[in-house]
Amino acid sequence: MRGLRTGRVSAGVAAGAAMLAWTAGSAMGQCASVPVGLENATATYTQGCYLFAPSWAIDGKPGTGWALGRCYVKPEPTLTESLVFHTSRDVGGVNATQVTVRLFSGGAWAGEGGGNLTIGRFRLWVTSEDRGTFADGKRLAGLMGDGWRLLDVEDVKAVRATQAGAENPAPGENPSVSVMEDGSVLMVGPNPEYSVCTVTSTLAAGEVVTGLKVEFIDGNGLSFLSADGLPTGGPGRHTNGNMMLREVTLGESRRASMTQQPEGGTMCPRGSFTLAVQMDGSGPFTYQWRRNNAAIAGSNSPTLTVSGADAAGAYRCIVLSPCGNKVSDEVVVQVCMSDFNCDGFLDFFDYQEFVDAFDRGDELADVNMDEFVDFFDFLDFSAAFDAGC
């Protein structure tokens, strides 16, 4: 017995150029940010622990939030408090992945001279650690874990917001933001009652993120920090140290990559053969399979099943998405006419069954597909059998 061969060829130069032209003409829209769930919120500290749970910063409700303040509980102020989350799924992929973190904060506090509870200064961290090592859901002194990497701030903006979290209500002046030497974001300028601060960063190719940490740093209005030389006016926690974080959301724009290439192979005349690709990325993906460089009508899924004696050819799949277009390897599907009984082996039974069909004049024996069963079919079959397919 002989096993059947499989084949794969590299793309021809001319065919490849045609593909790229076709692809470039089909560019799609923006690479949108796809939401990623945040779970198991844990904080080092929560003011009024049972009134402002960490999980309230990820409950999707603008009216609830996690509150931070030291004045009522801690006799000695600390510089930072942190809030950590699991990501509900791994973030990042084969290619560099853009991530966006959006922090909605605010609320007015009438006491102690008044003031708005927006975020003044914060840093963002990510981790690739096992989710069992951080973010245990505790409201106080939660598990913070090790192995956090400071997220580079590529772009940041801060805008006023409504009580419901809508951005840029008119009229009014937005705060501006700057990135400090320690990687923290500092909001300066007018202090709106509610604000949204959005940070964009990019994960390295292959980096997989399992968690997010928001580290809040006092930066404004607190006398013990004035030595920092930071602006004393503008947005930031209330002068009594209070801050209300209402919602944190995370999004990713995962660049497209093809994680599974199609595999060529050999099928028998009455069998079928399935080709498949697999994509990684934010999607959505549009698939188009091509045979011998011509689009196959209706072949718009990640898999393609071909059948029939004329299925032989060179195949590839073109995948379009807002986050990148990909062209698969070109692979060859061969039809092995001498595996006459379609059992995947070439042996005496194939020969016997062909001869039987030939003697009957059965159209199955018309291996050269000229609609006659004659001596030429016999020659073709014998040659294919001798050649191994």
Ligand SMILES: [Ca+2]
């Ligand atoms: Ca909330």
Ligand SMILES: [Ca+2]
């Ligand atoms: Ca066989």
Ligand SMILES: [Ca+2]
């Ligand atoms: Ca024939």
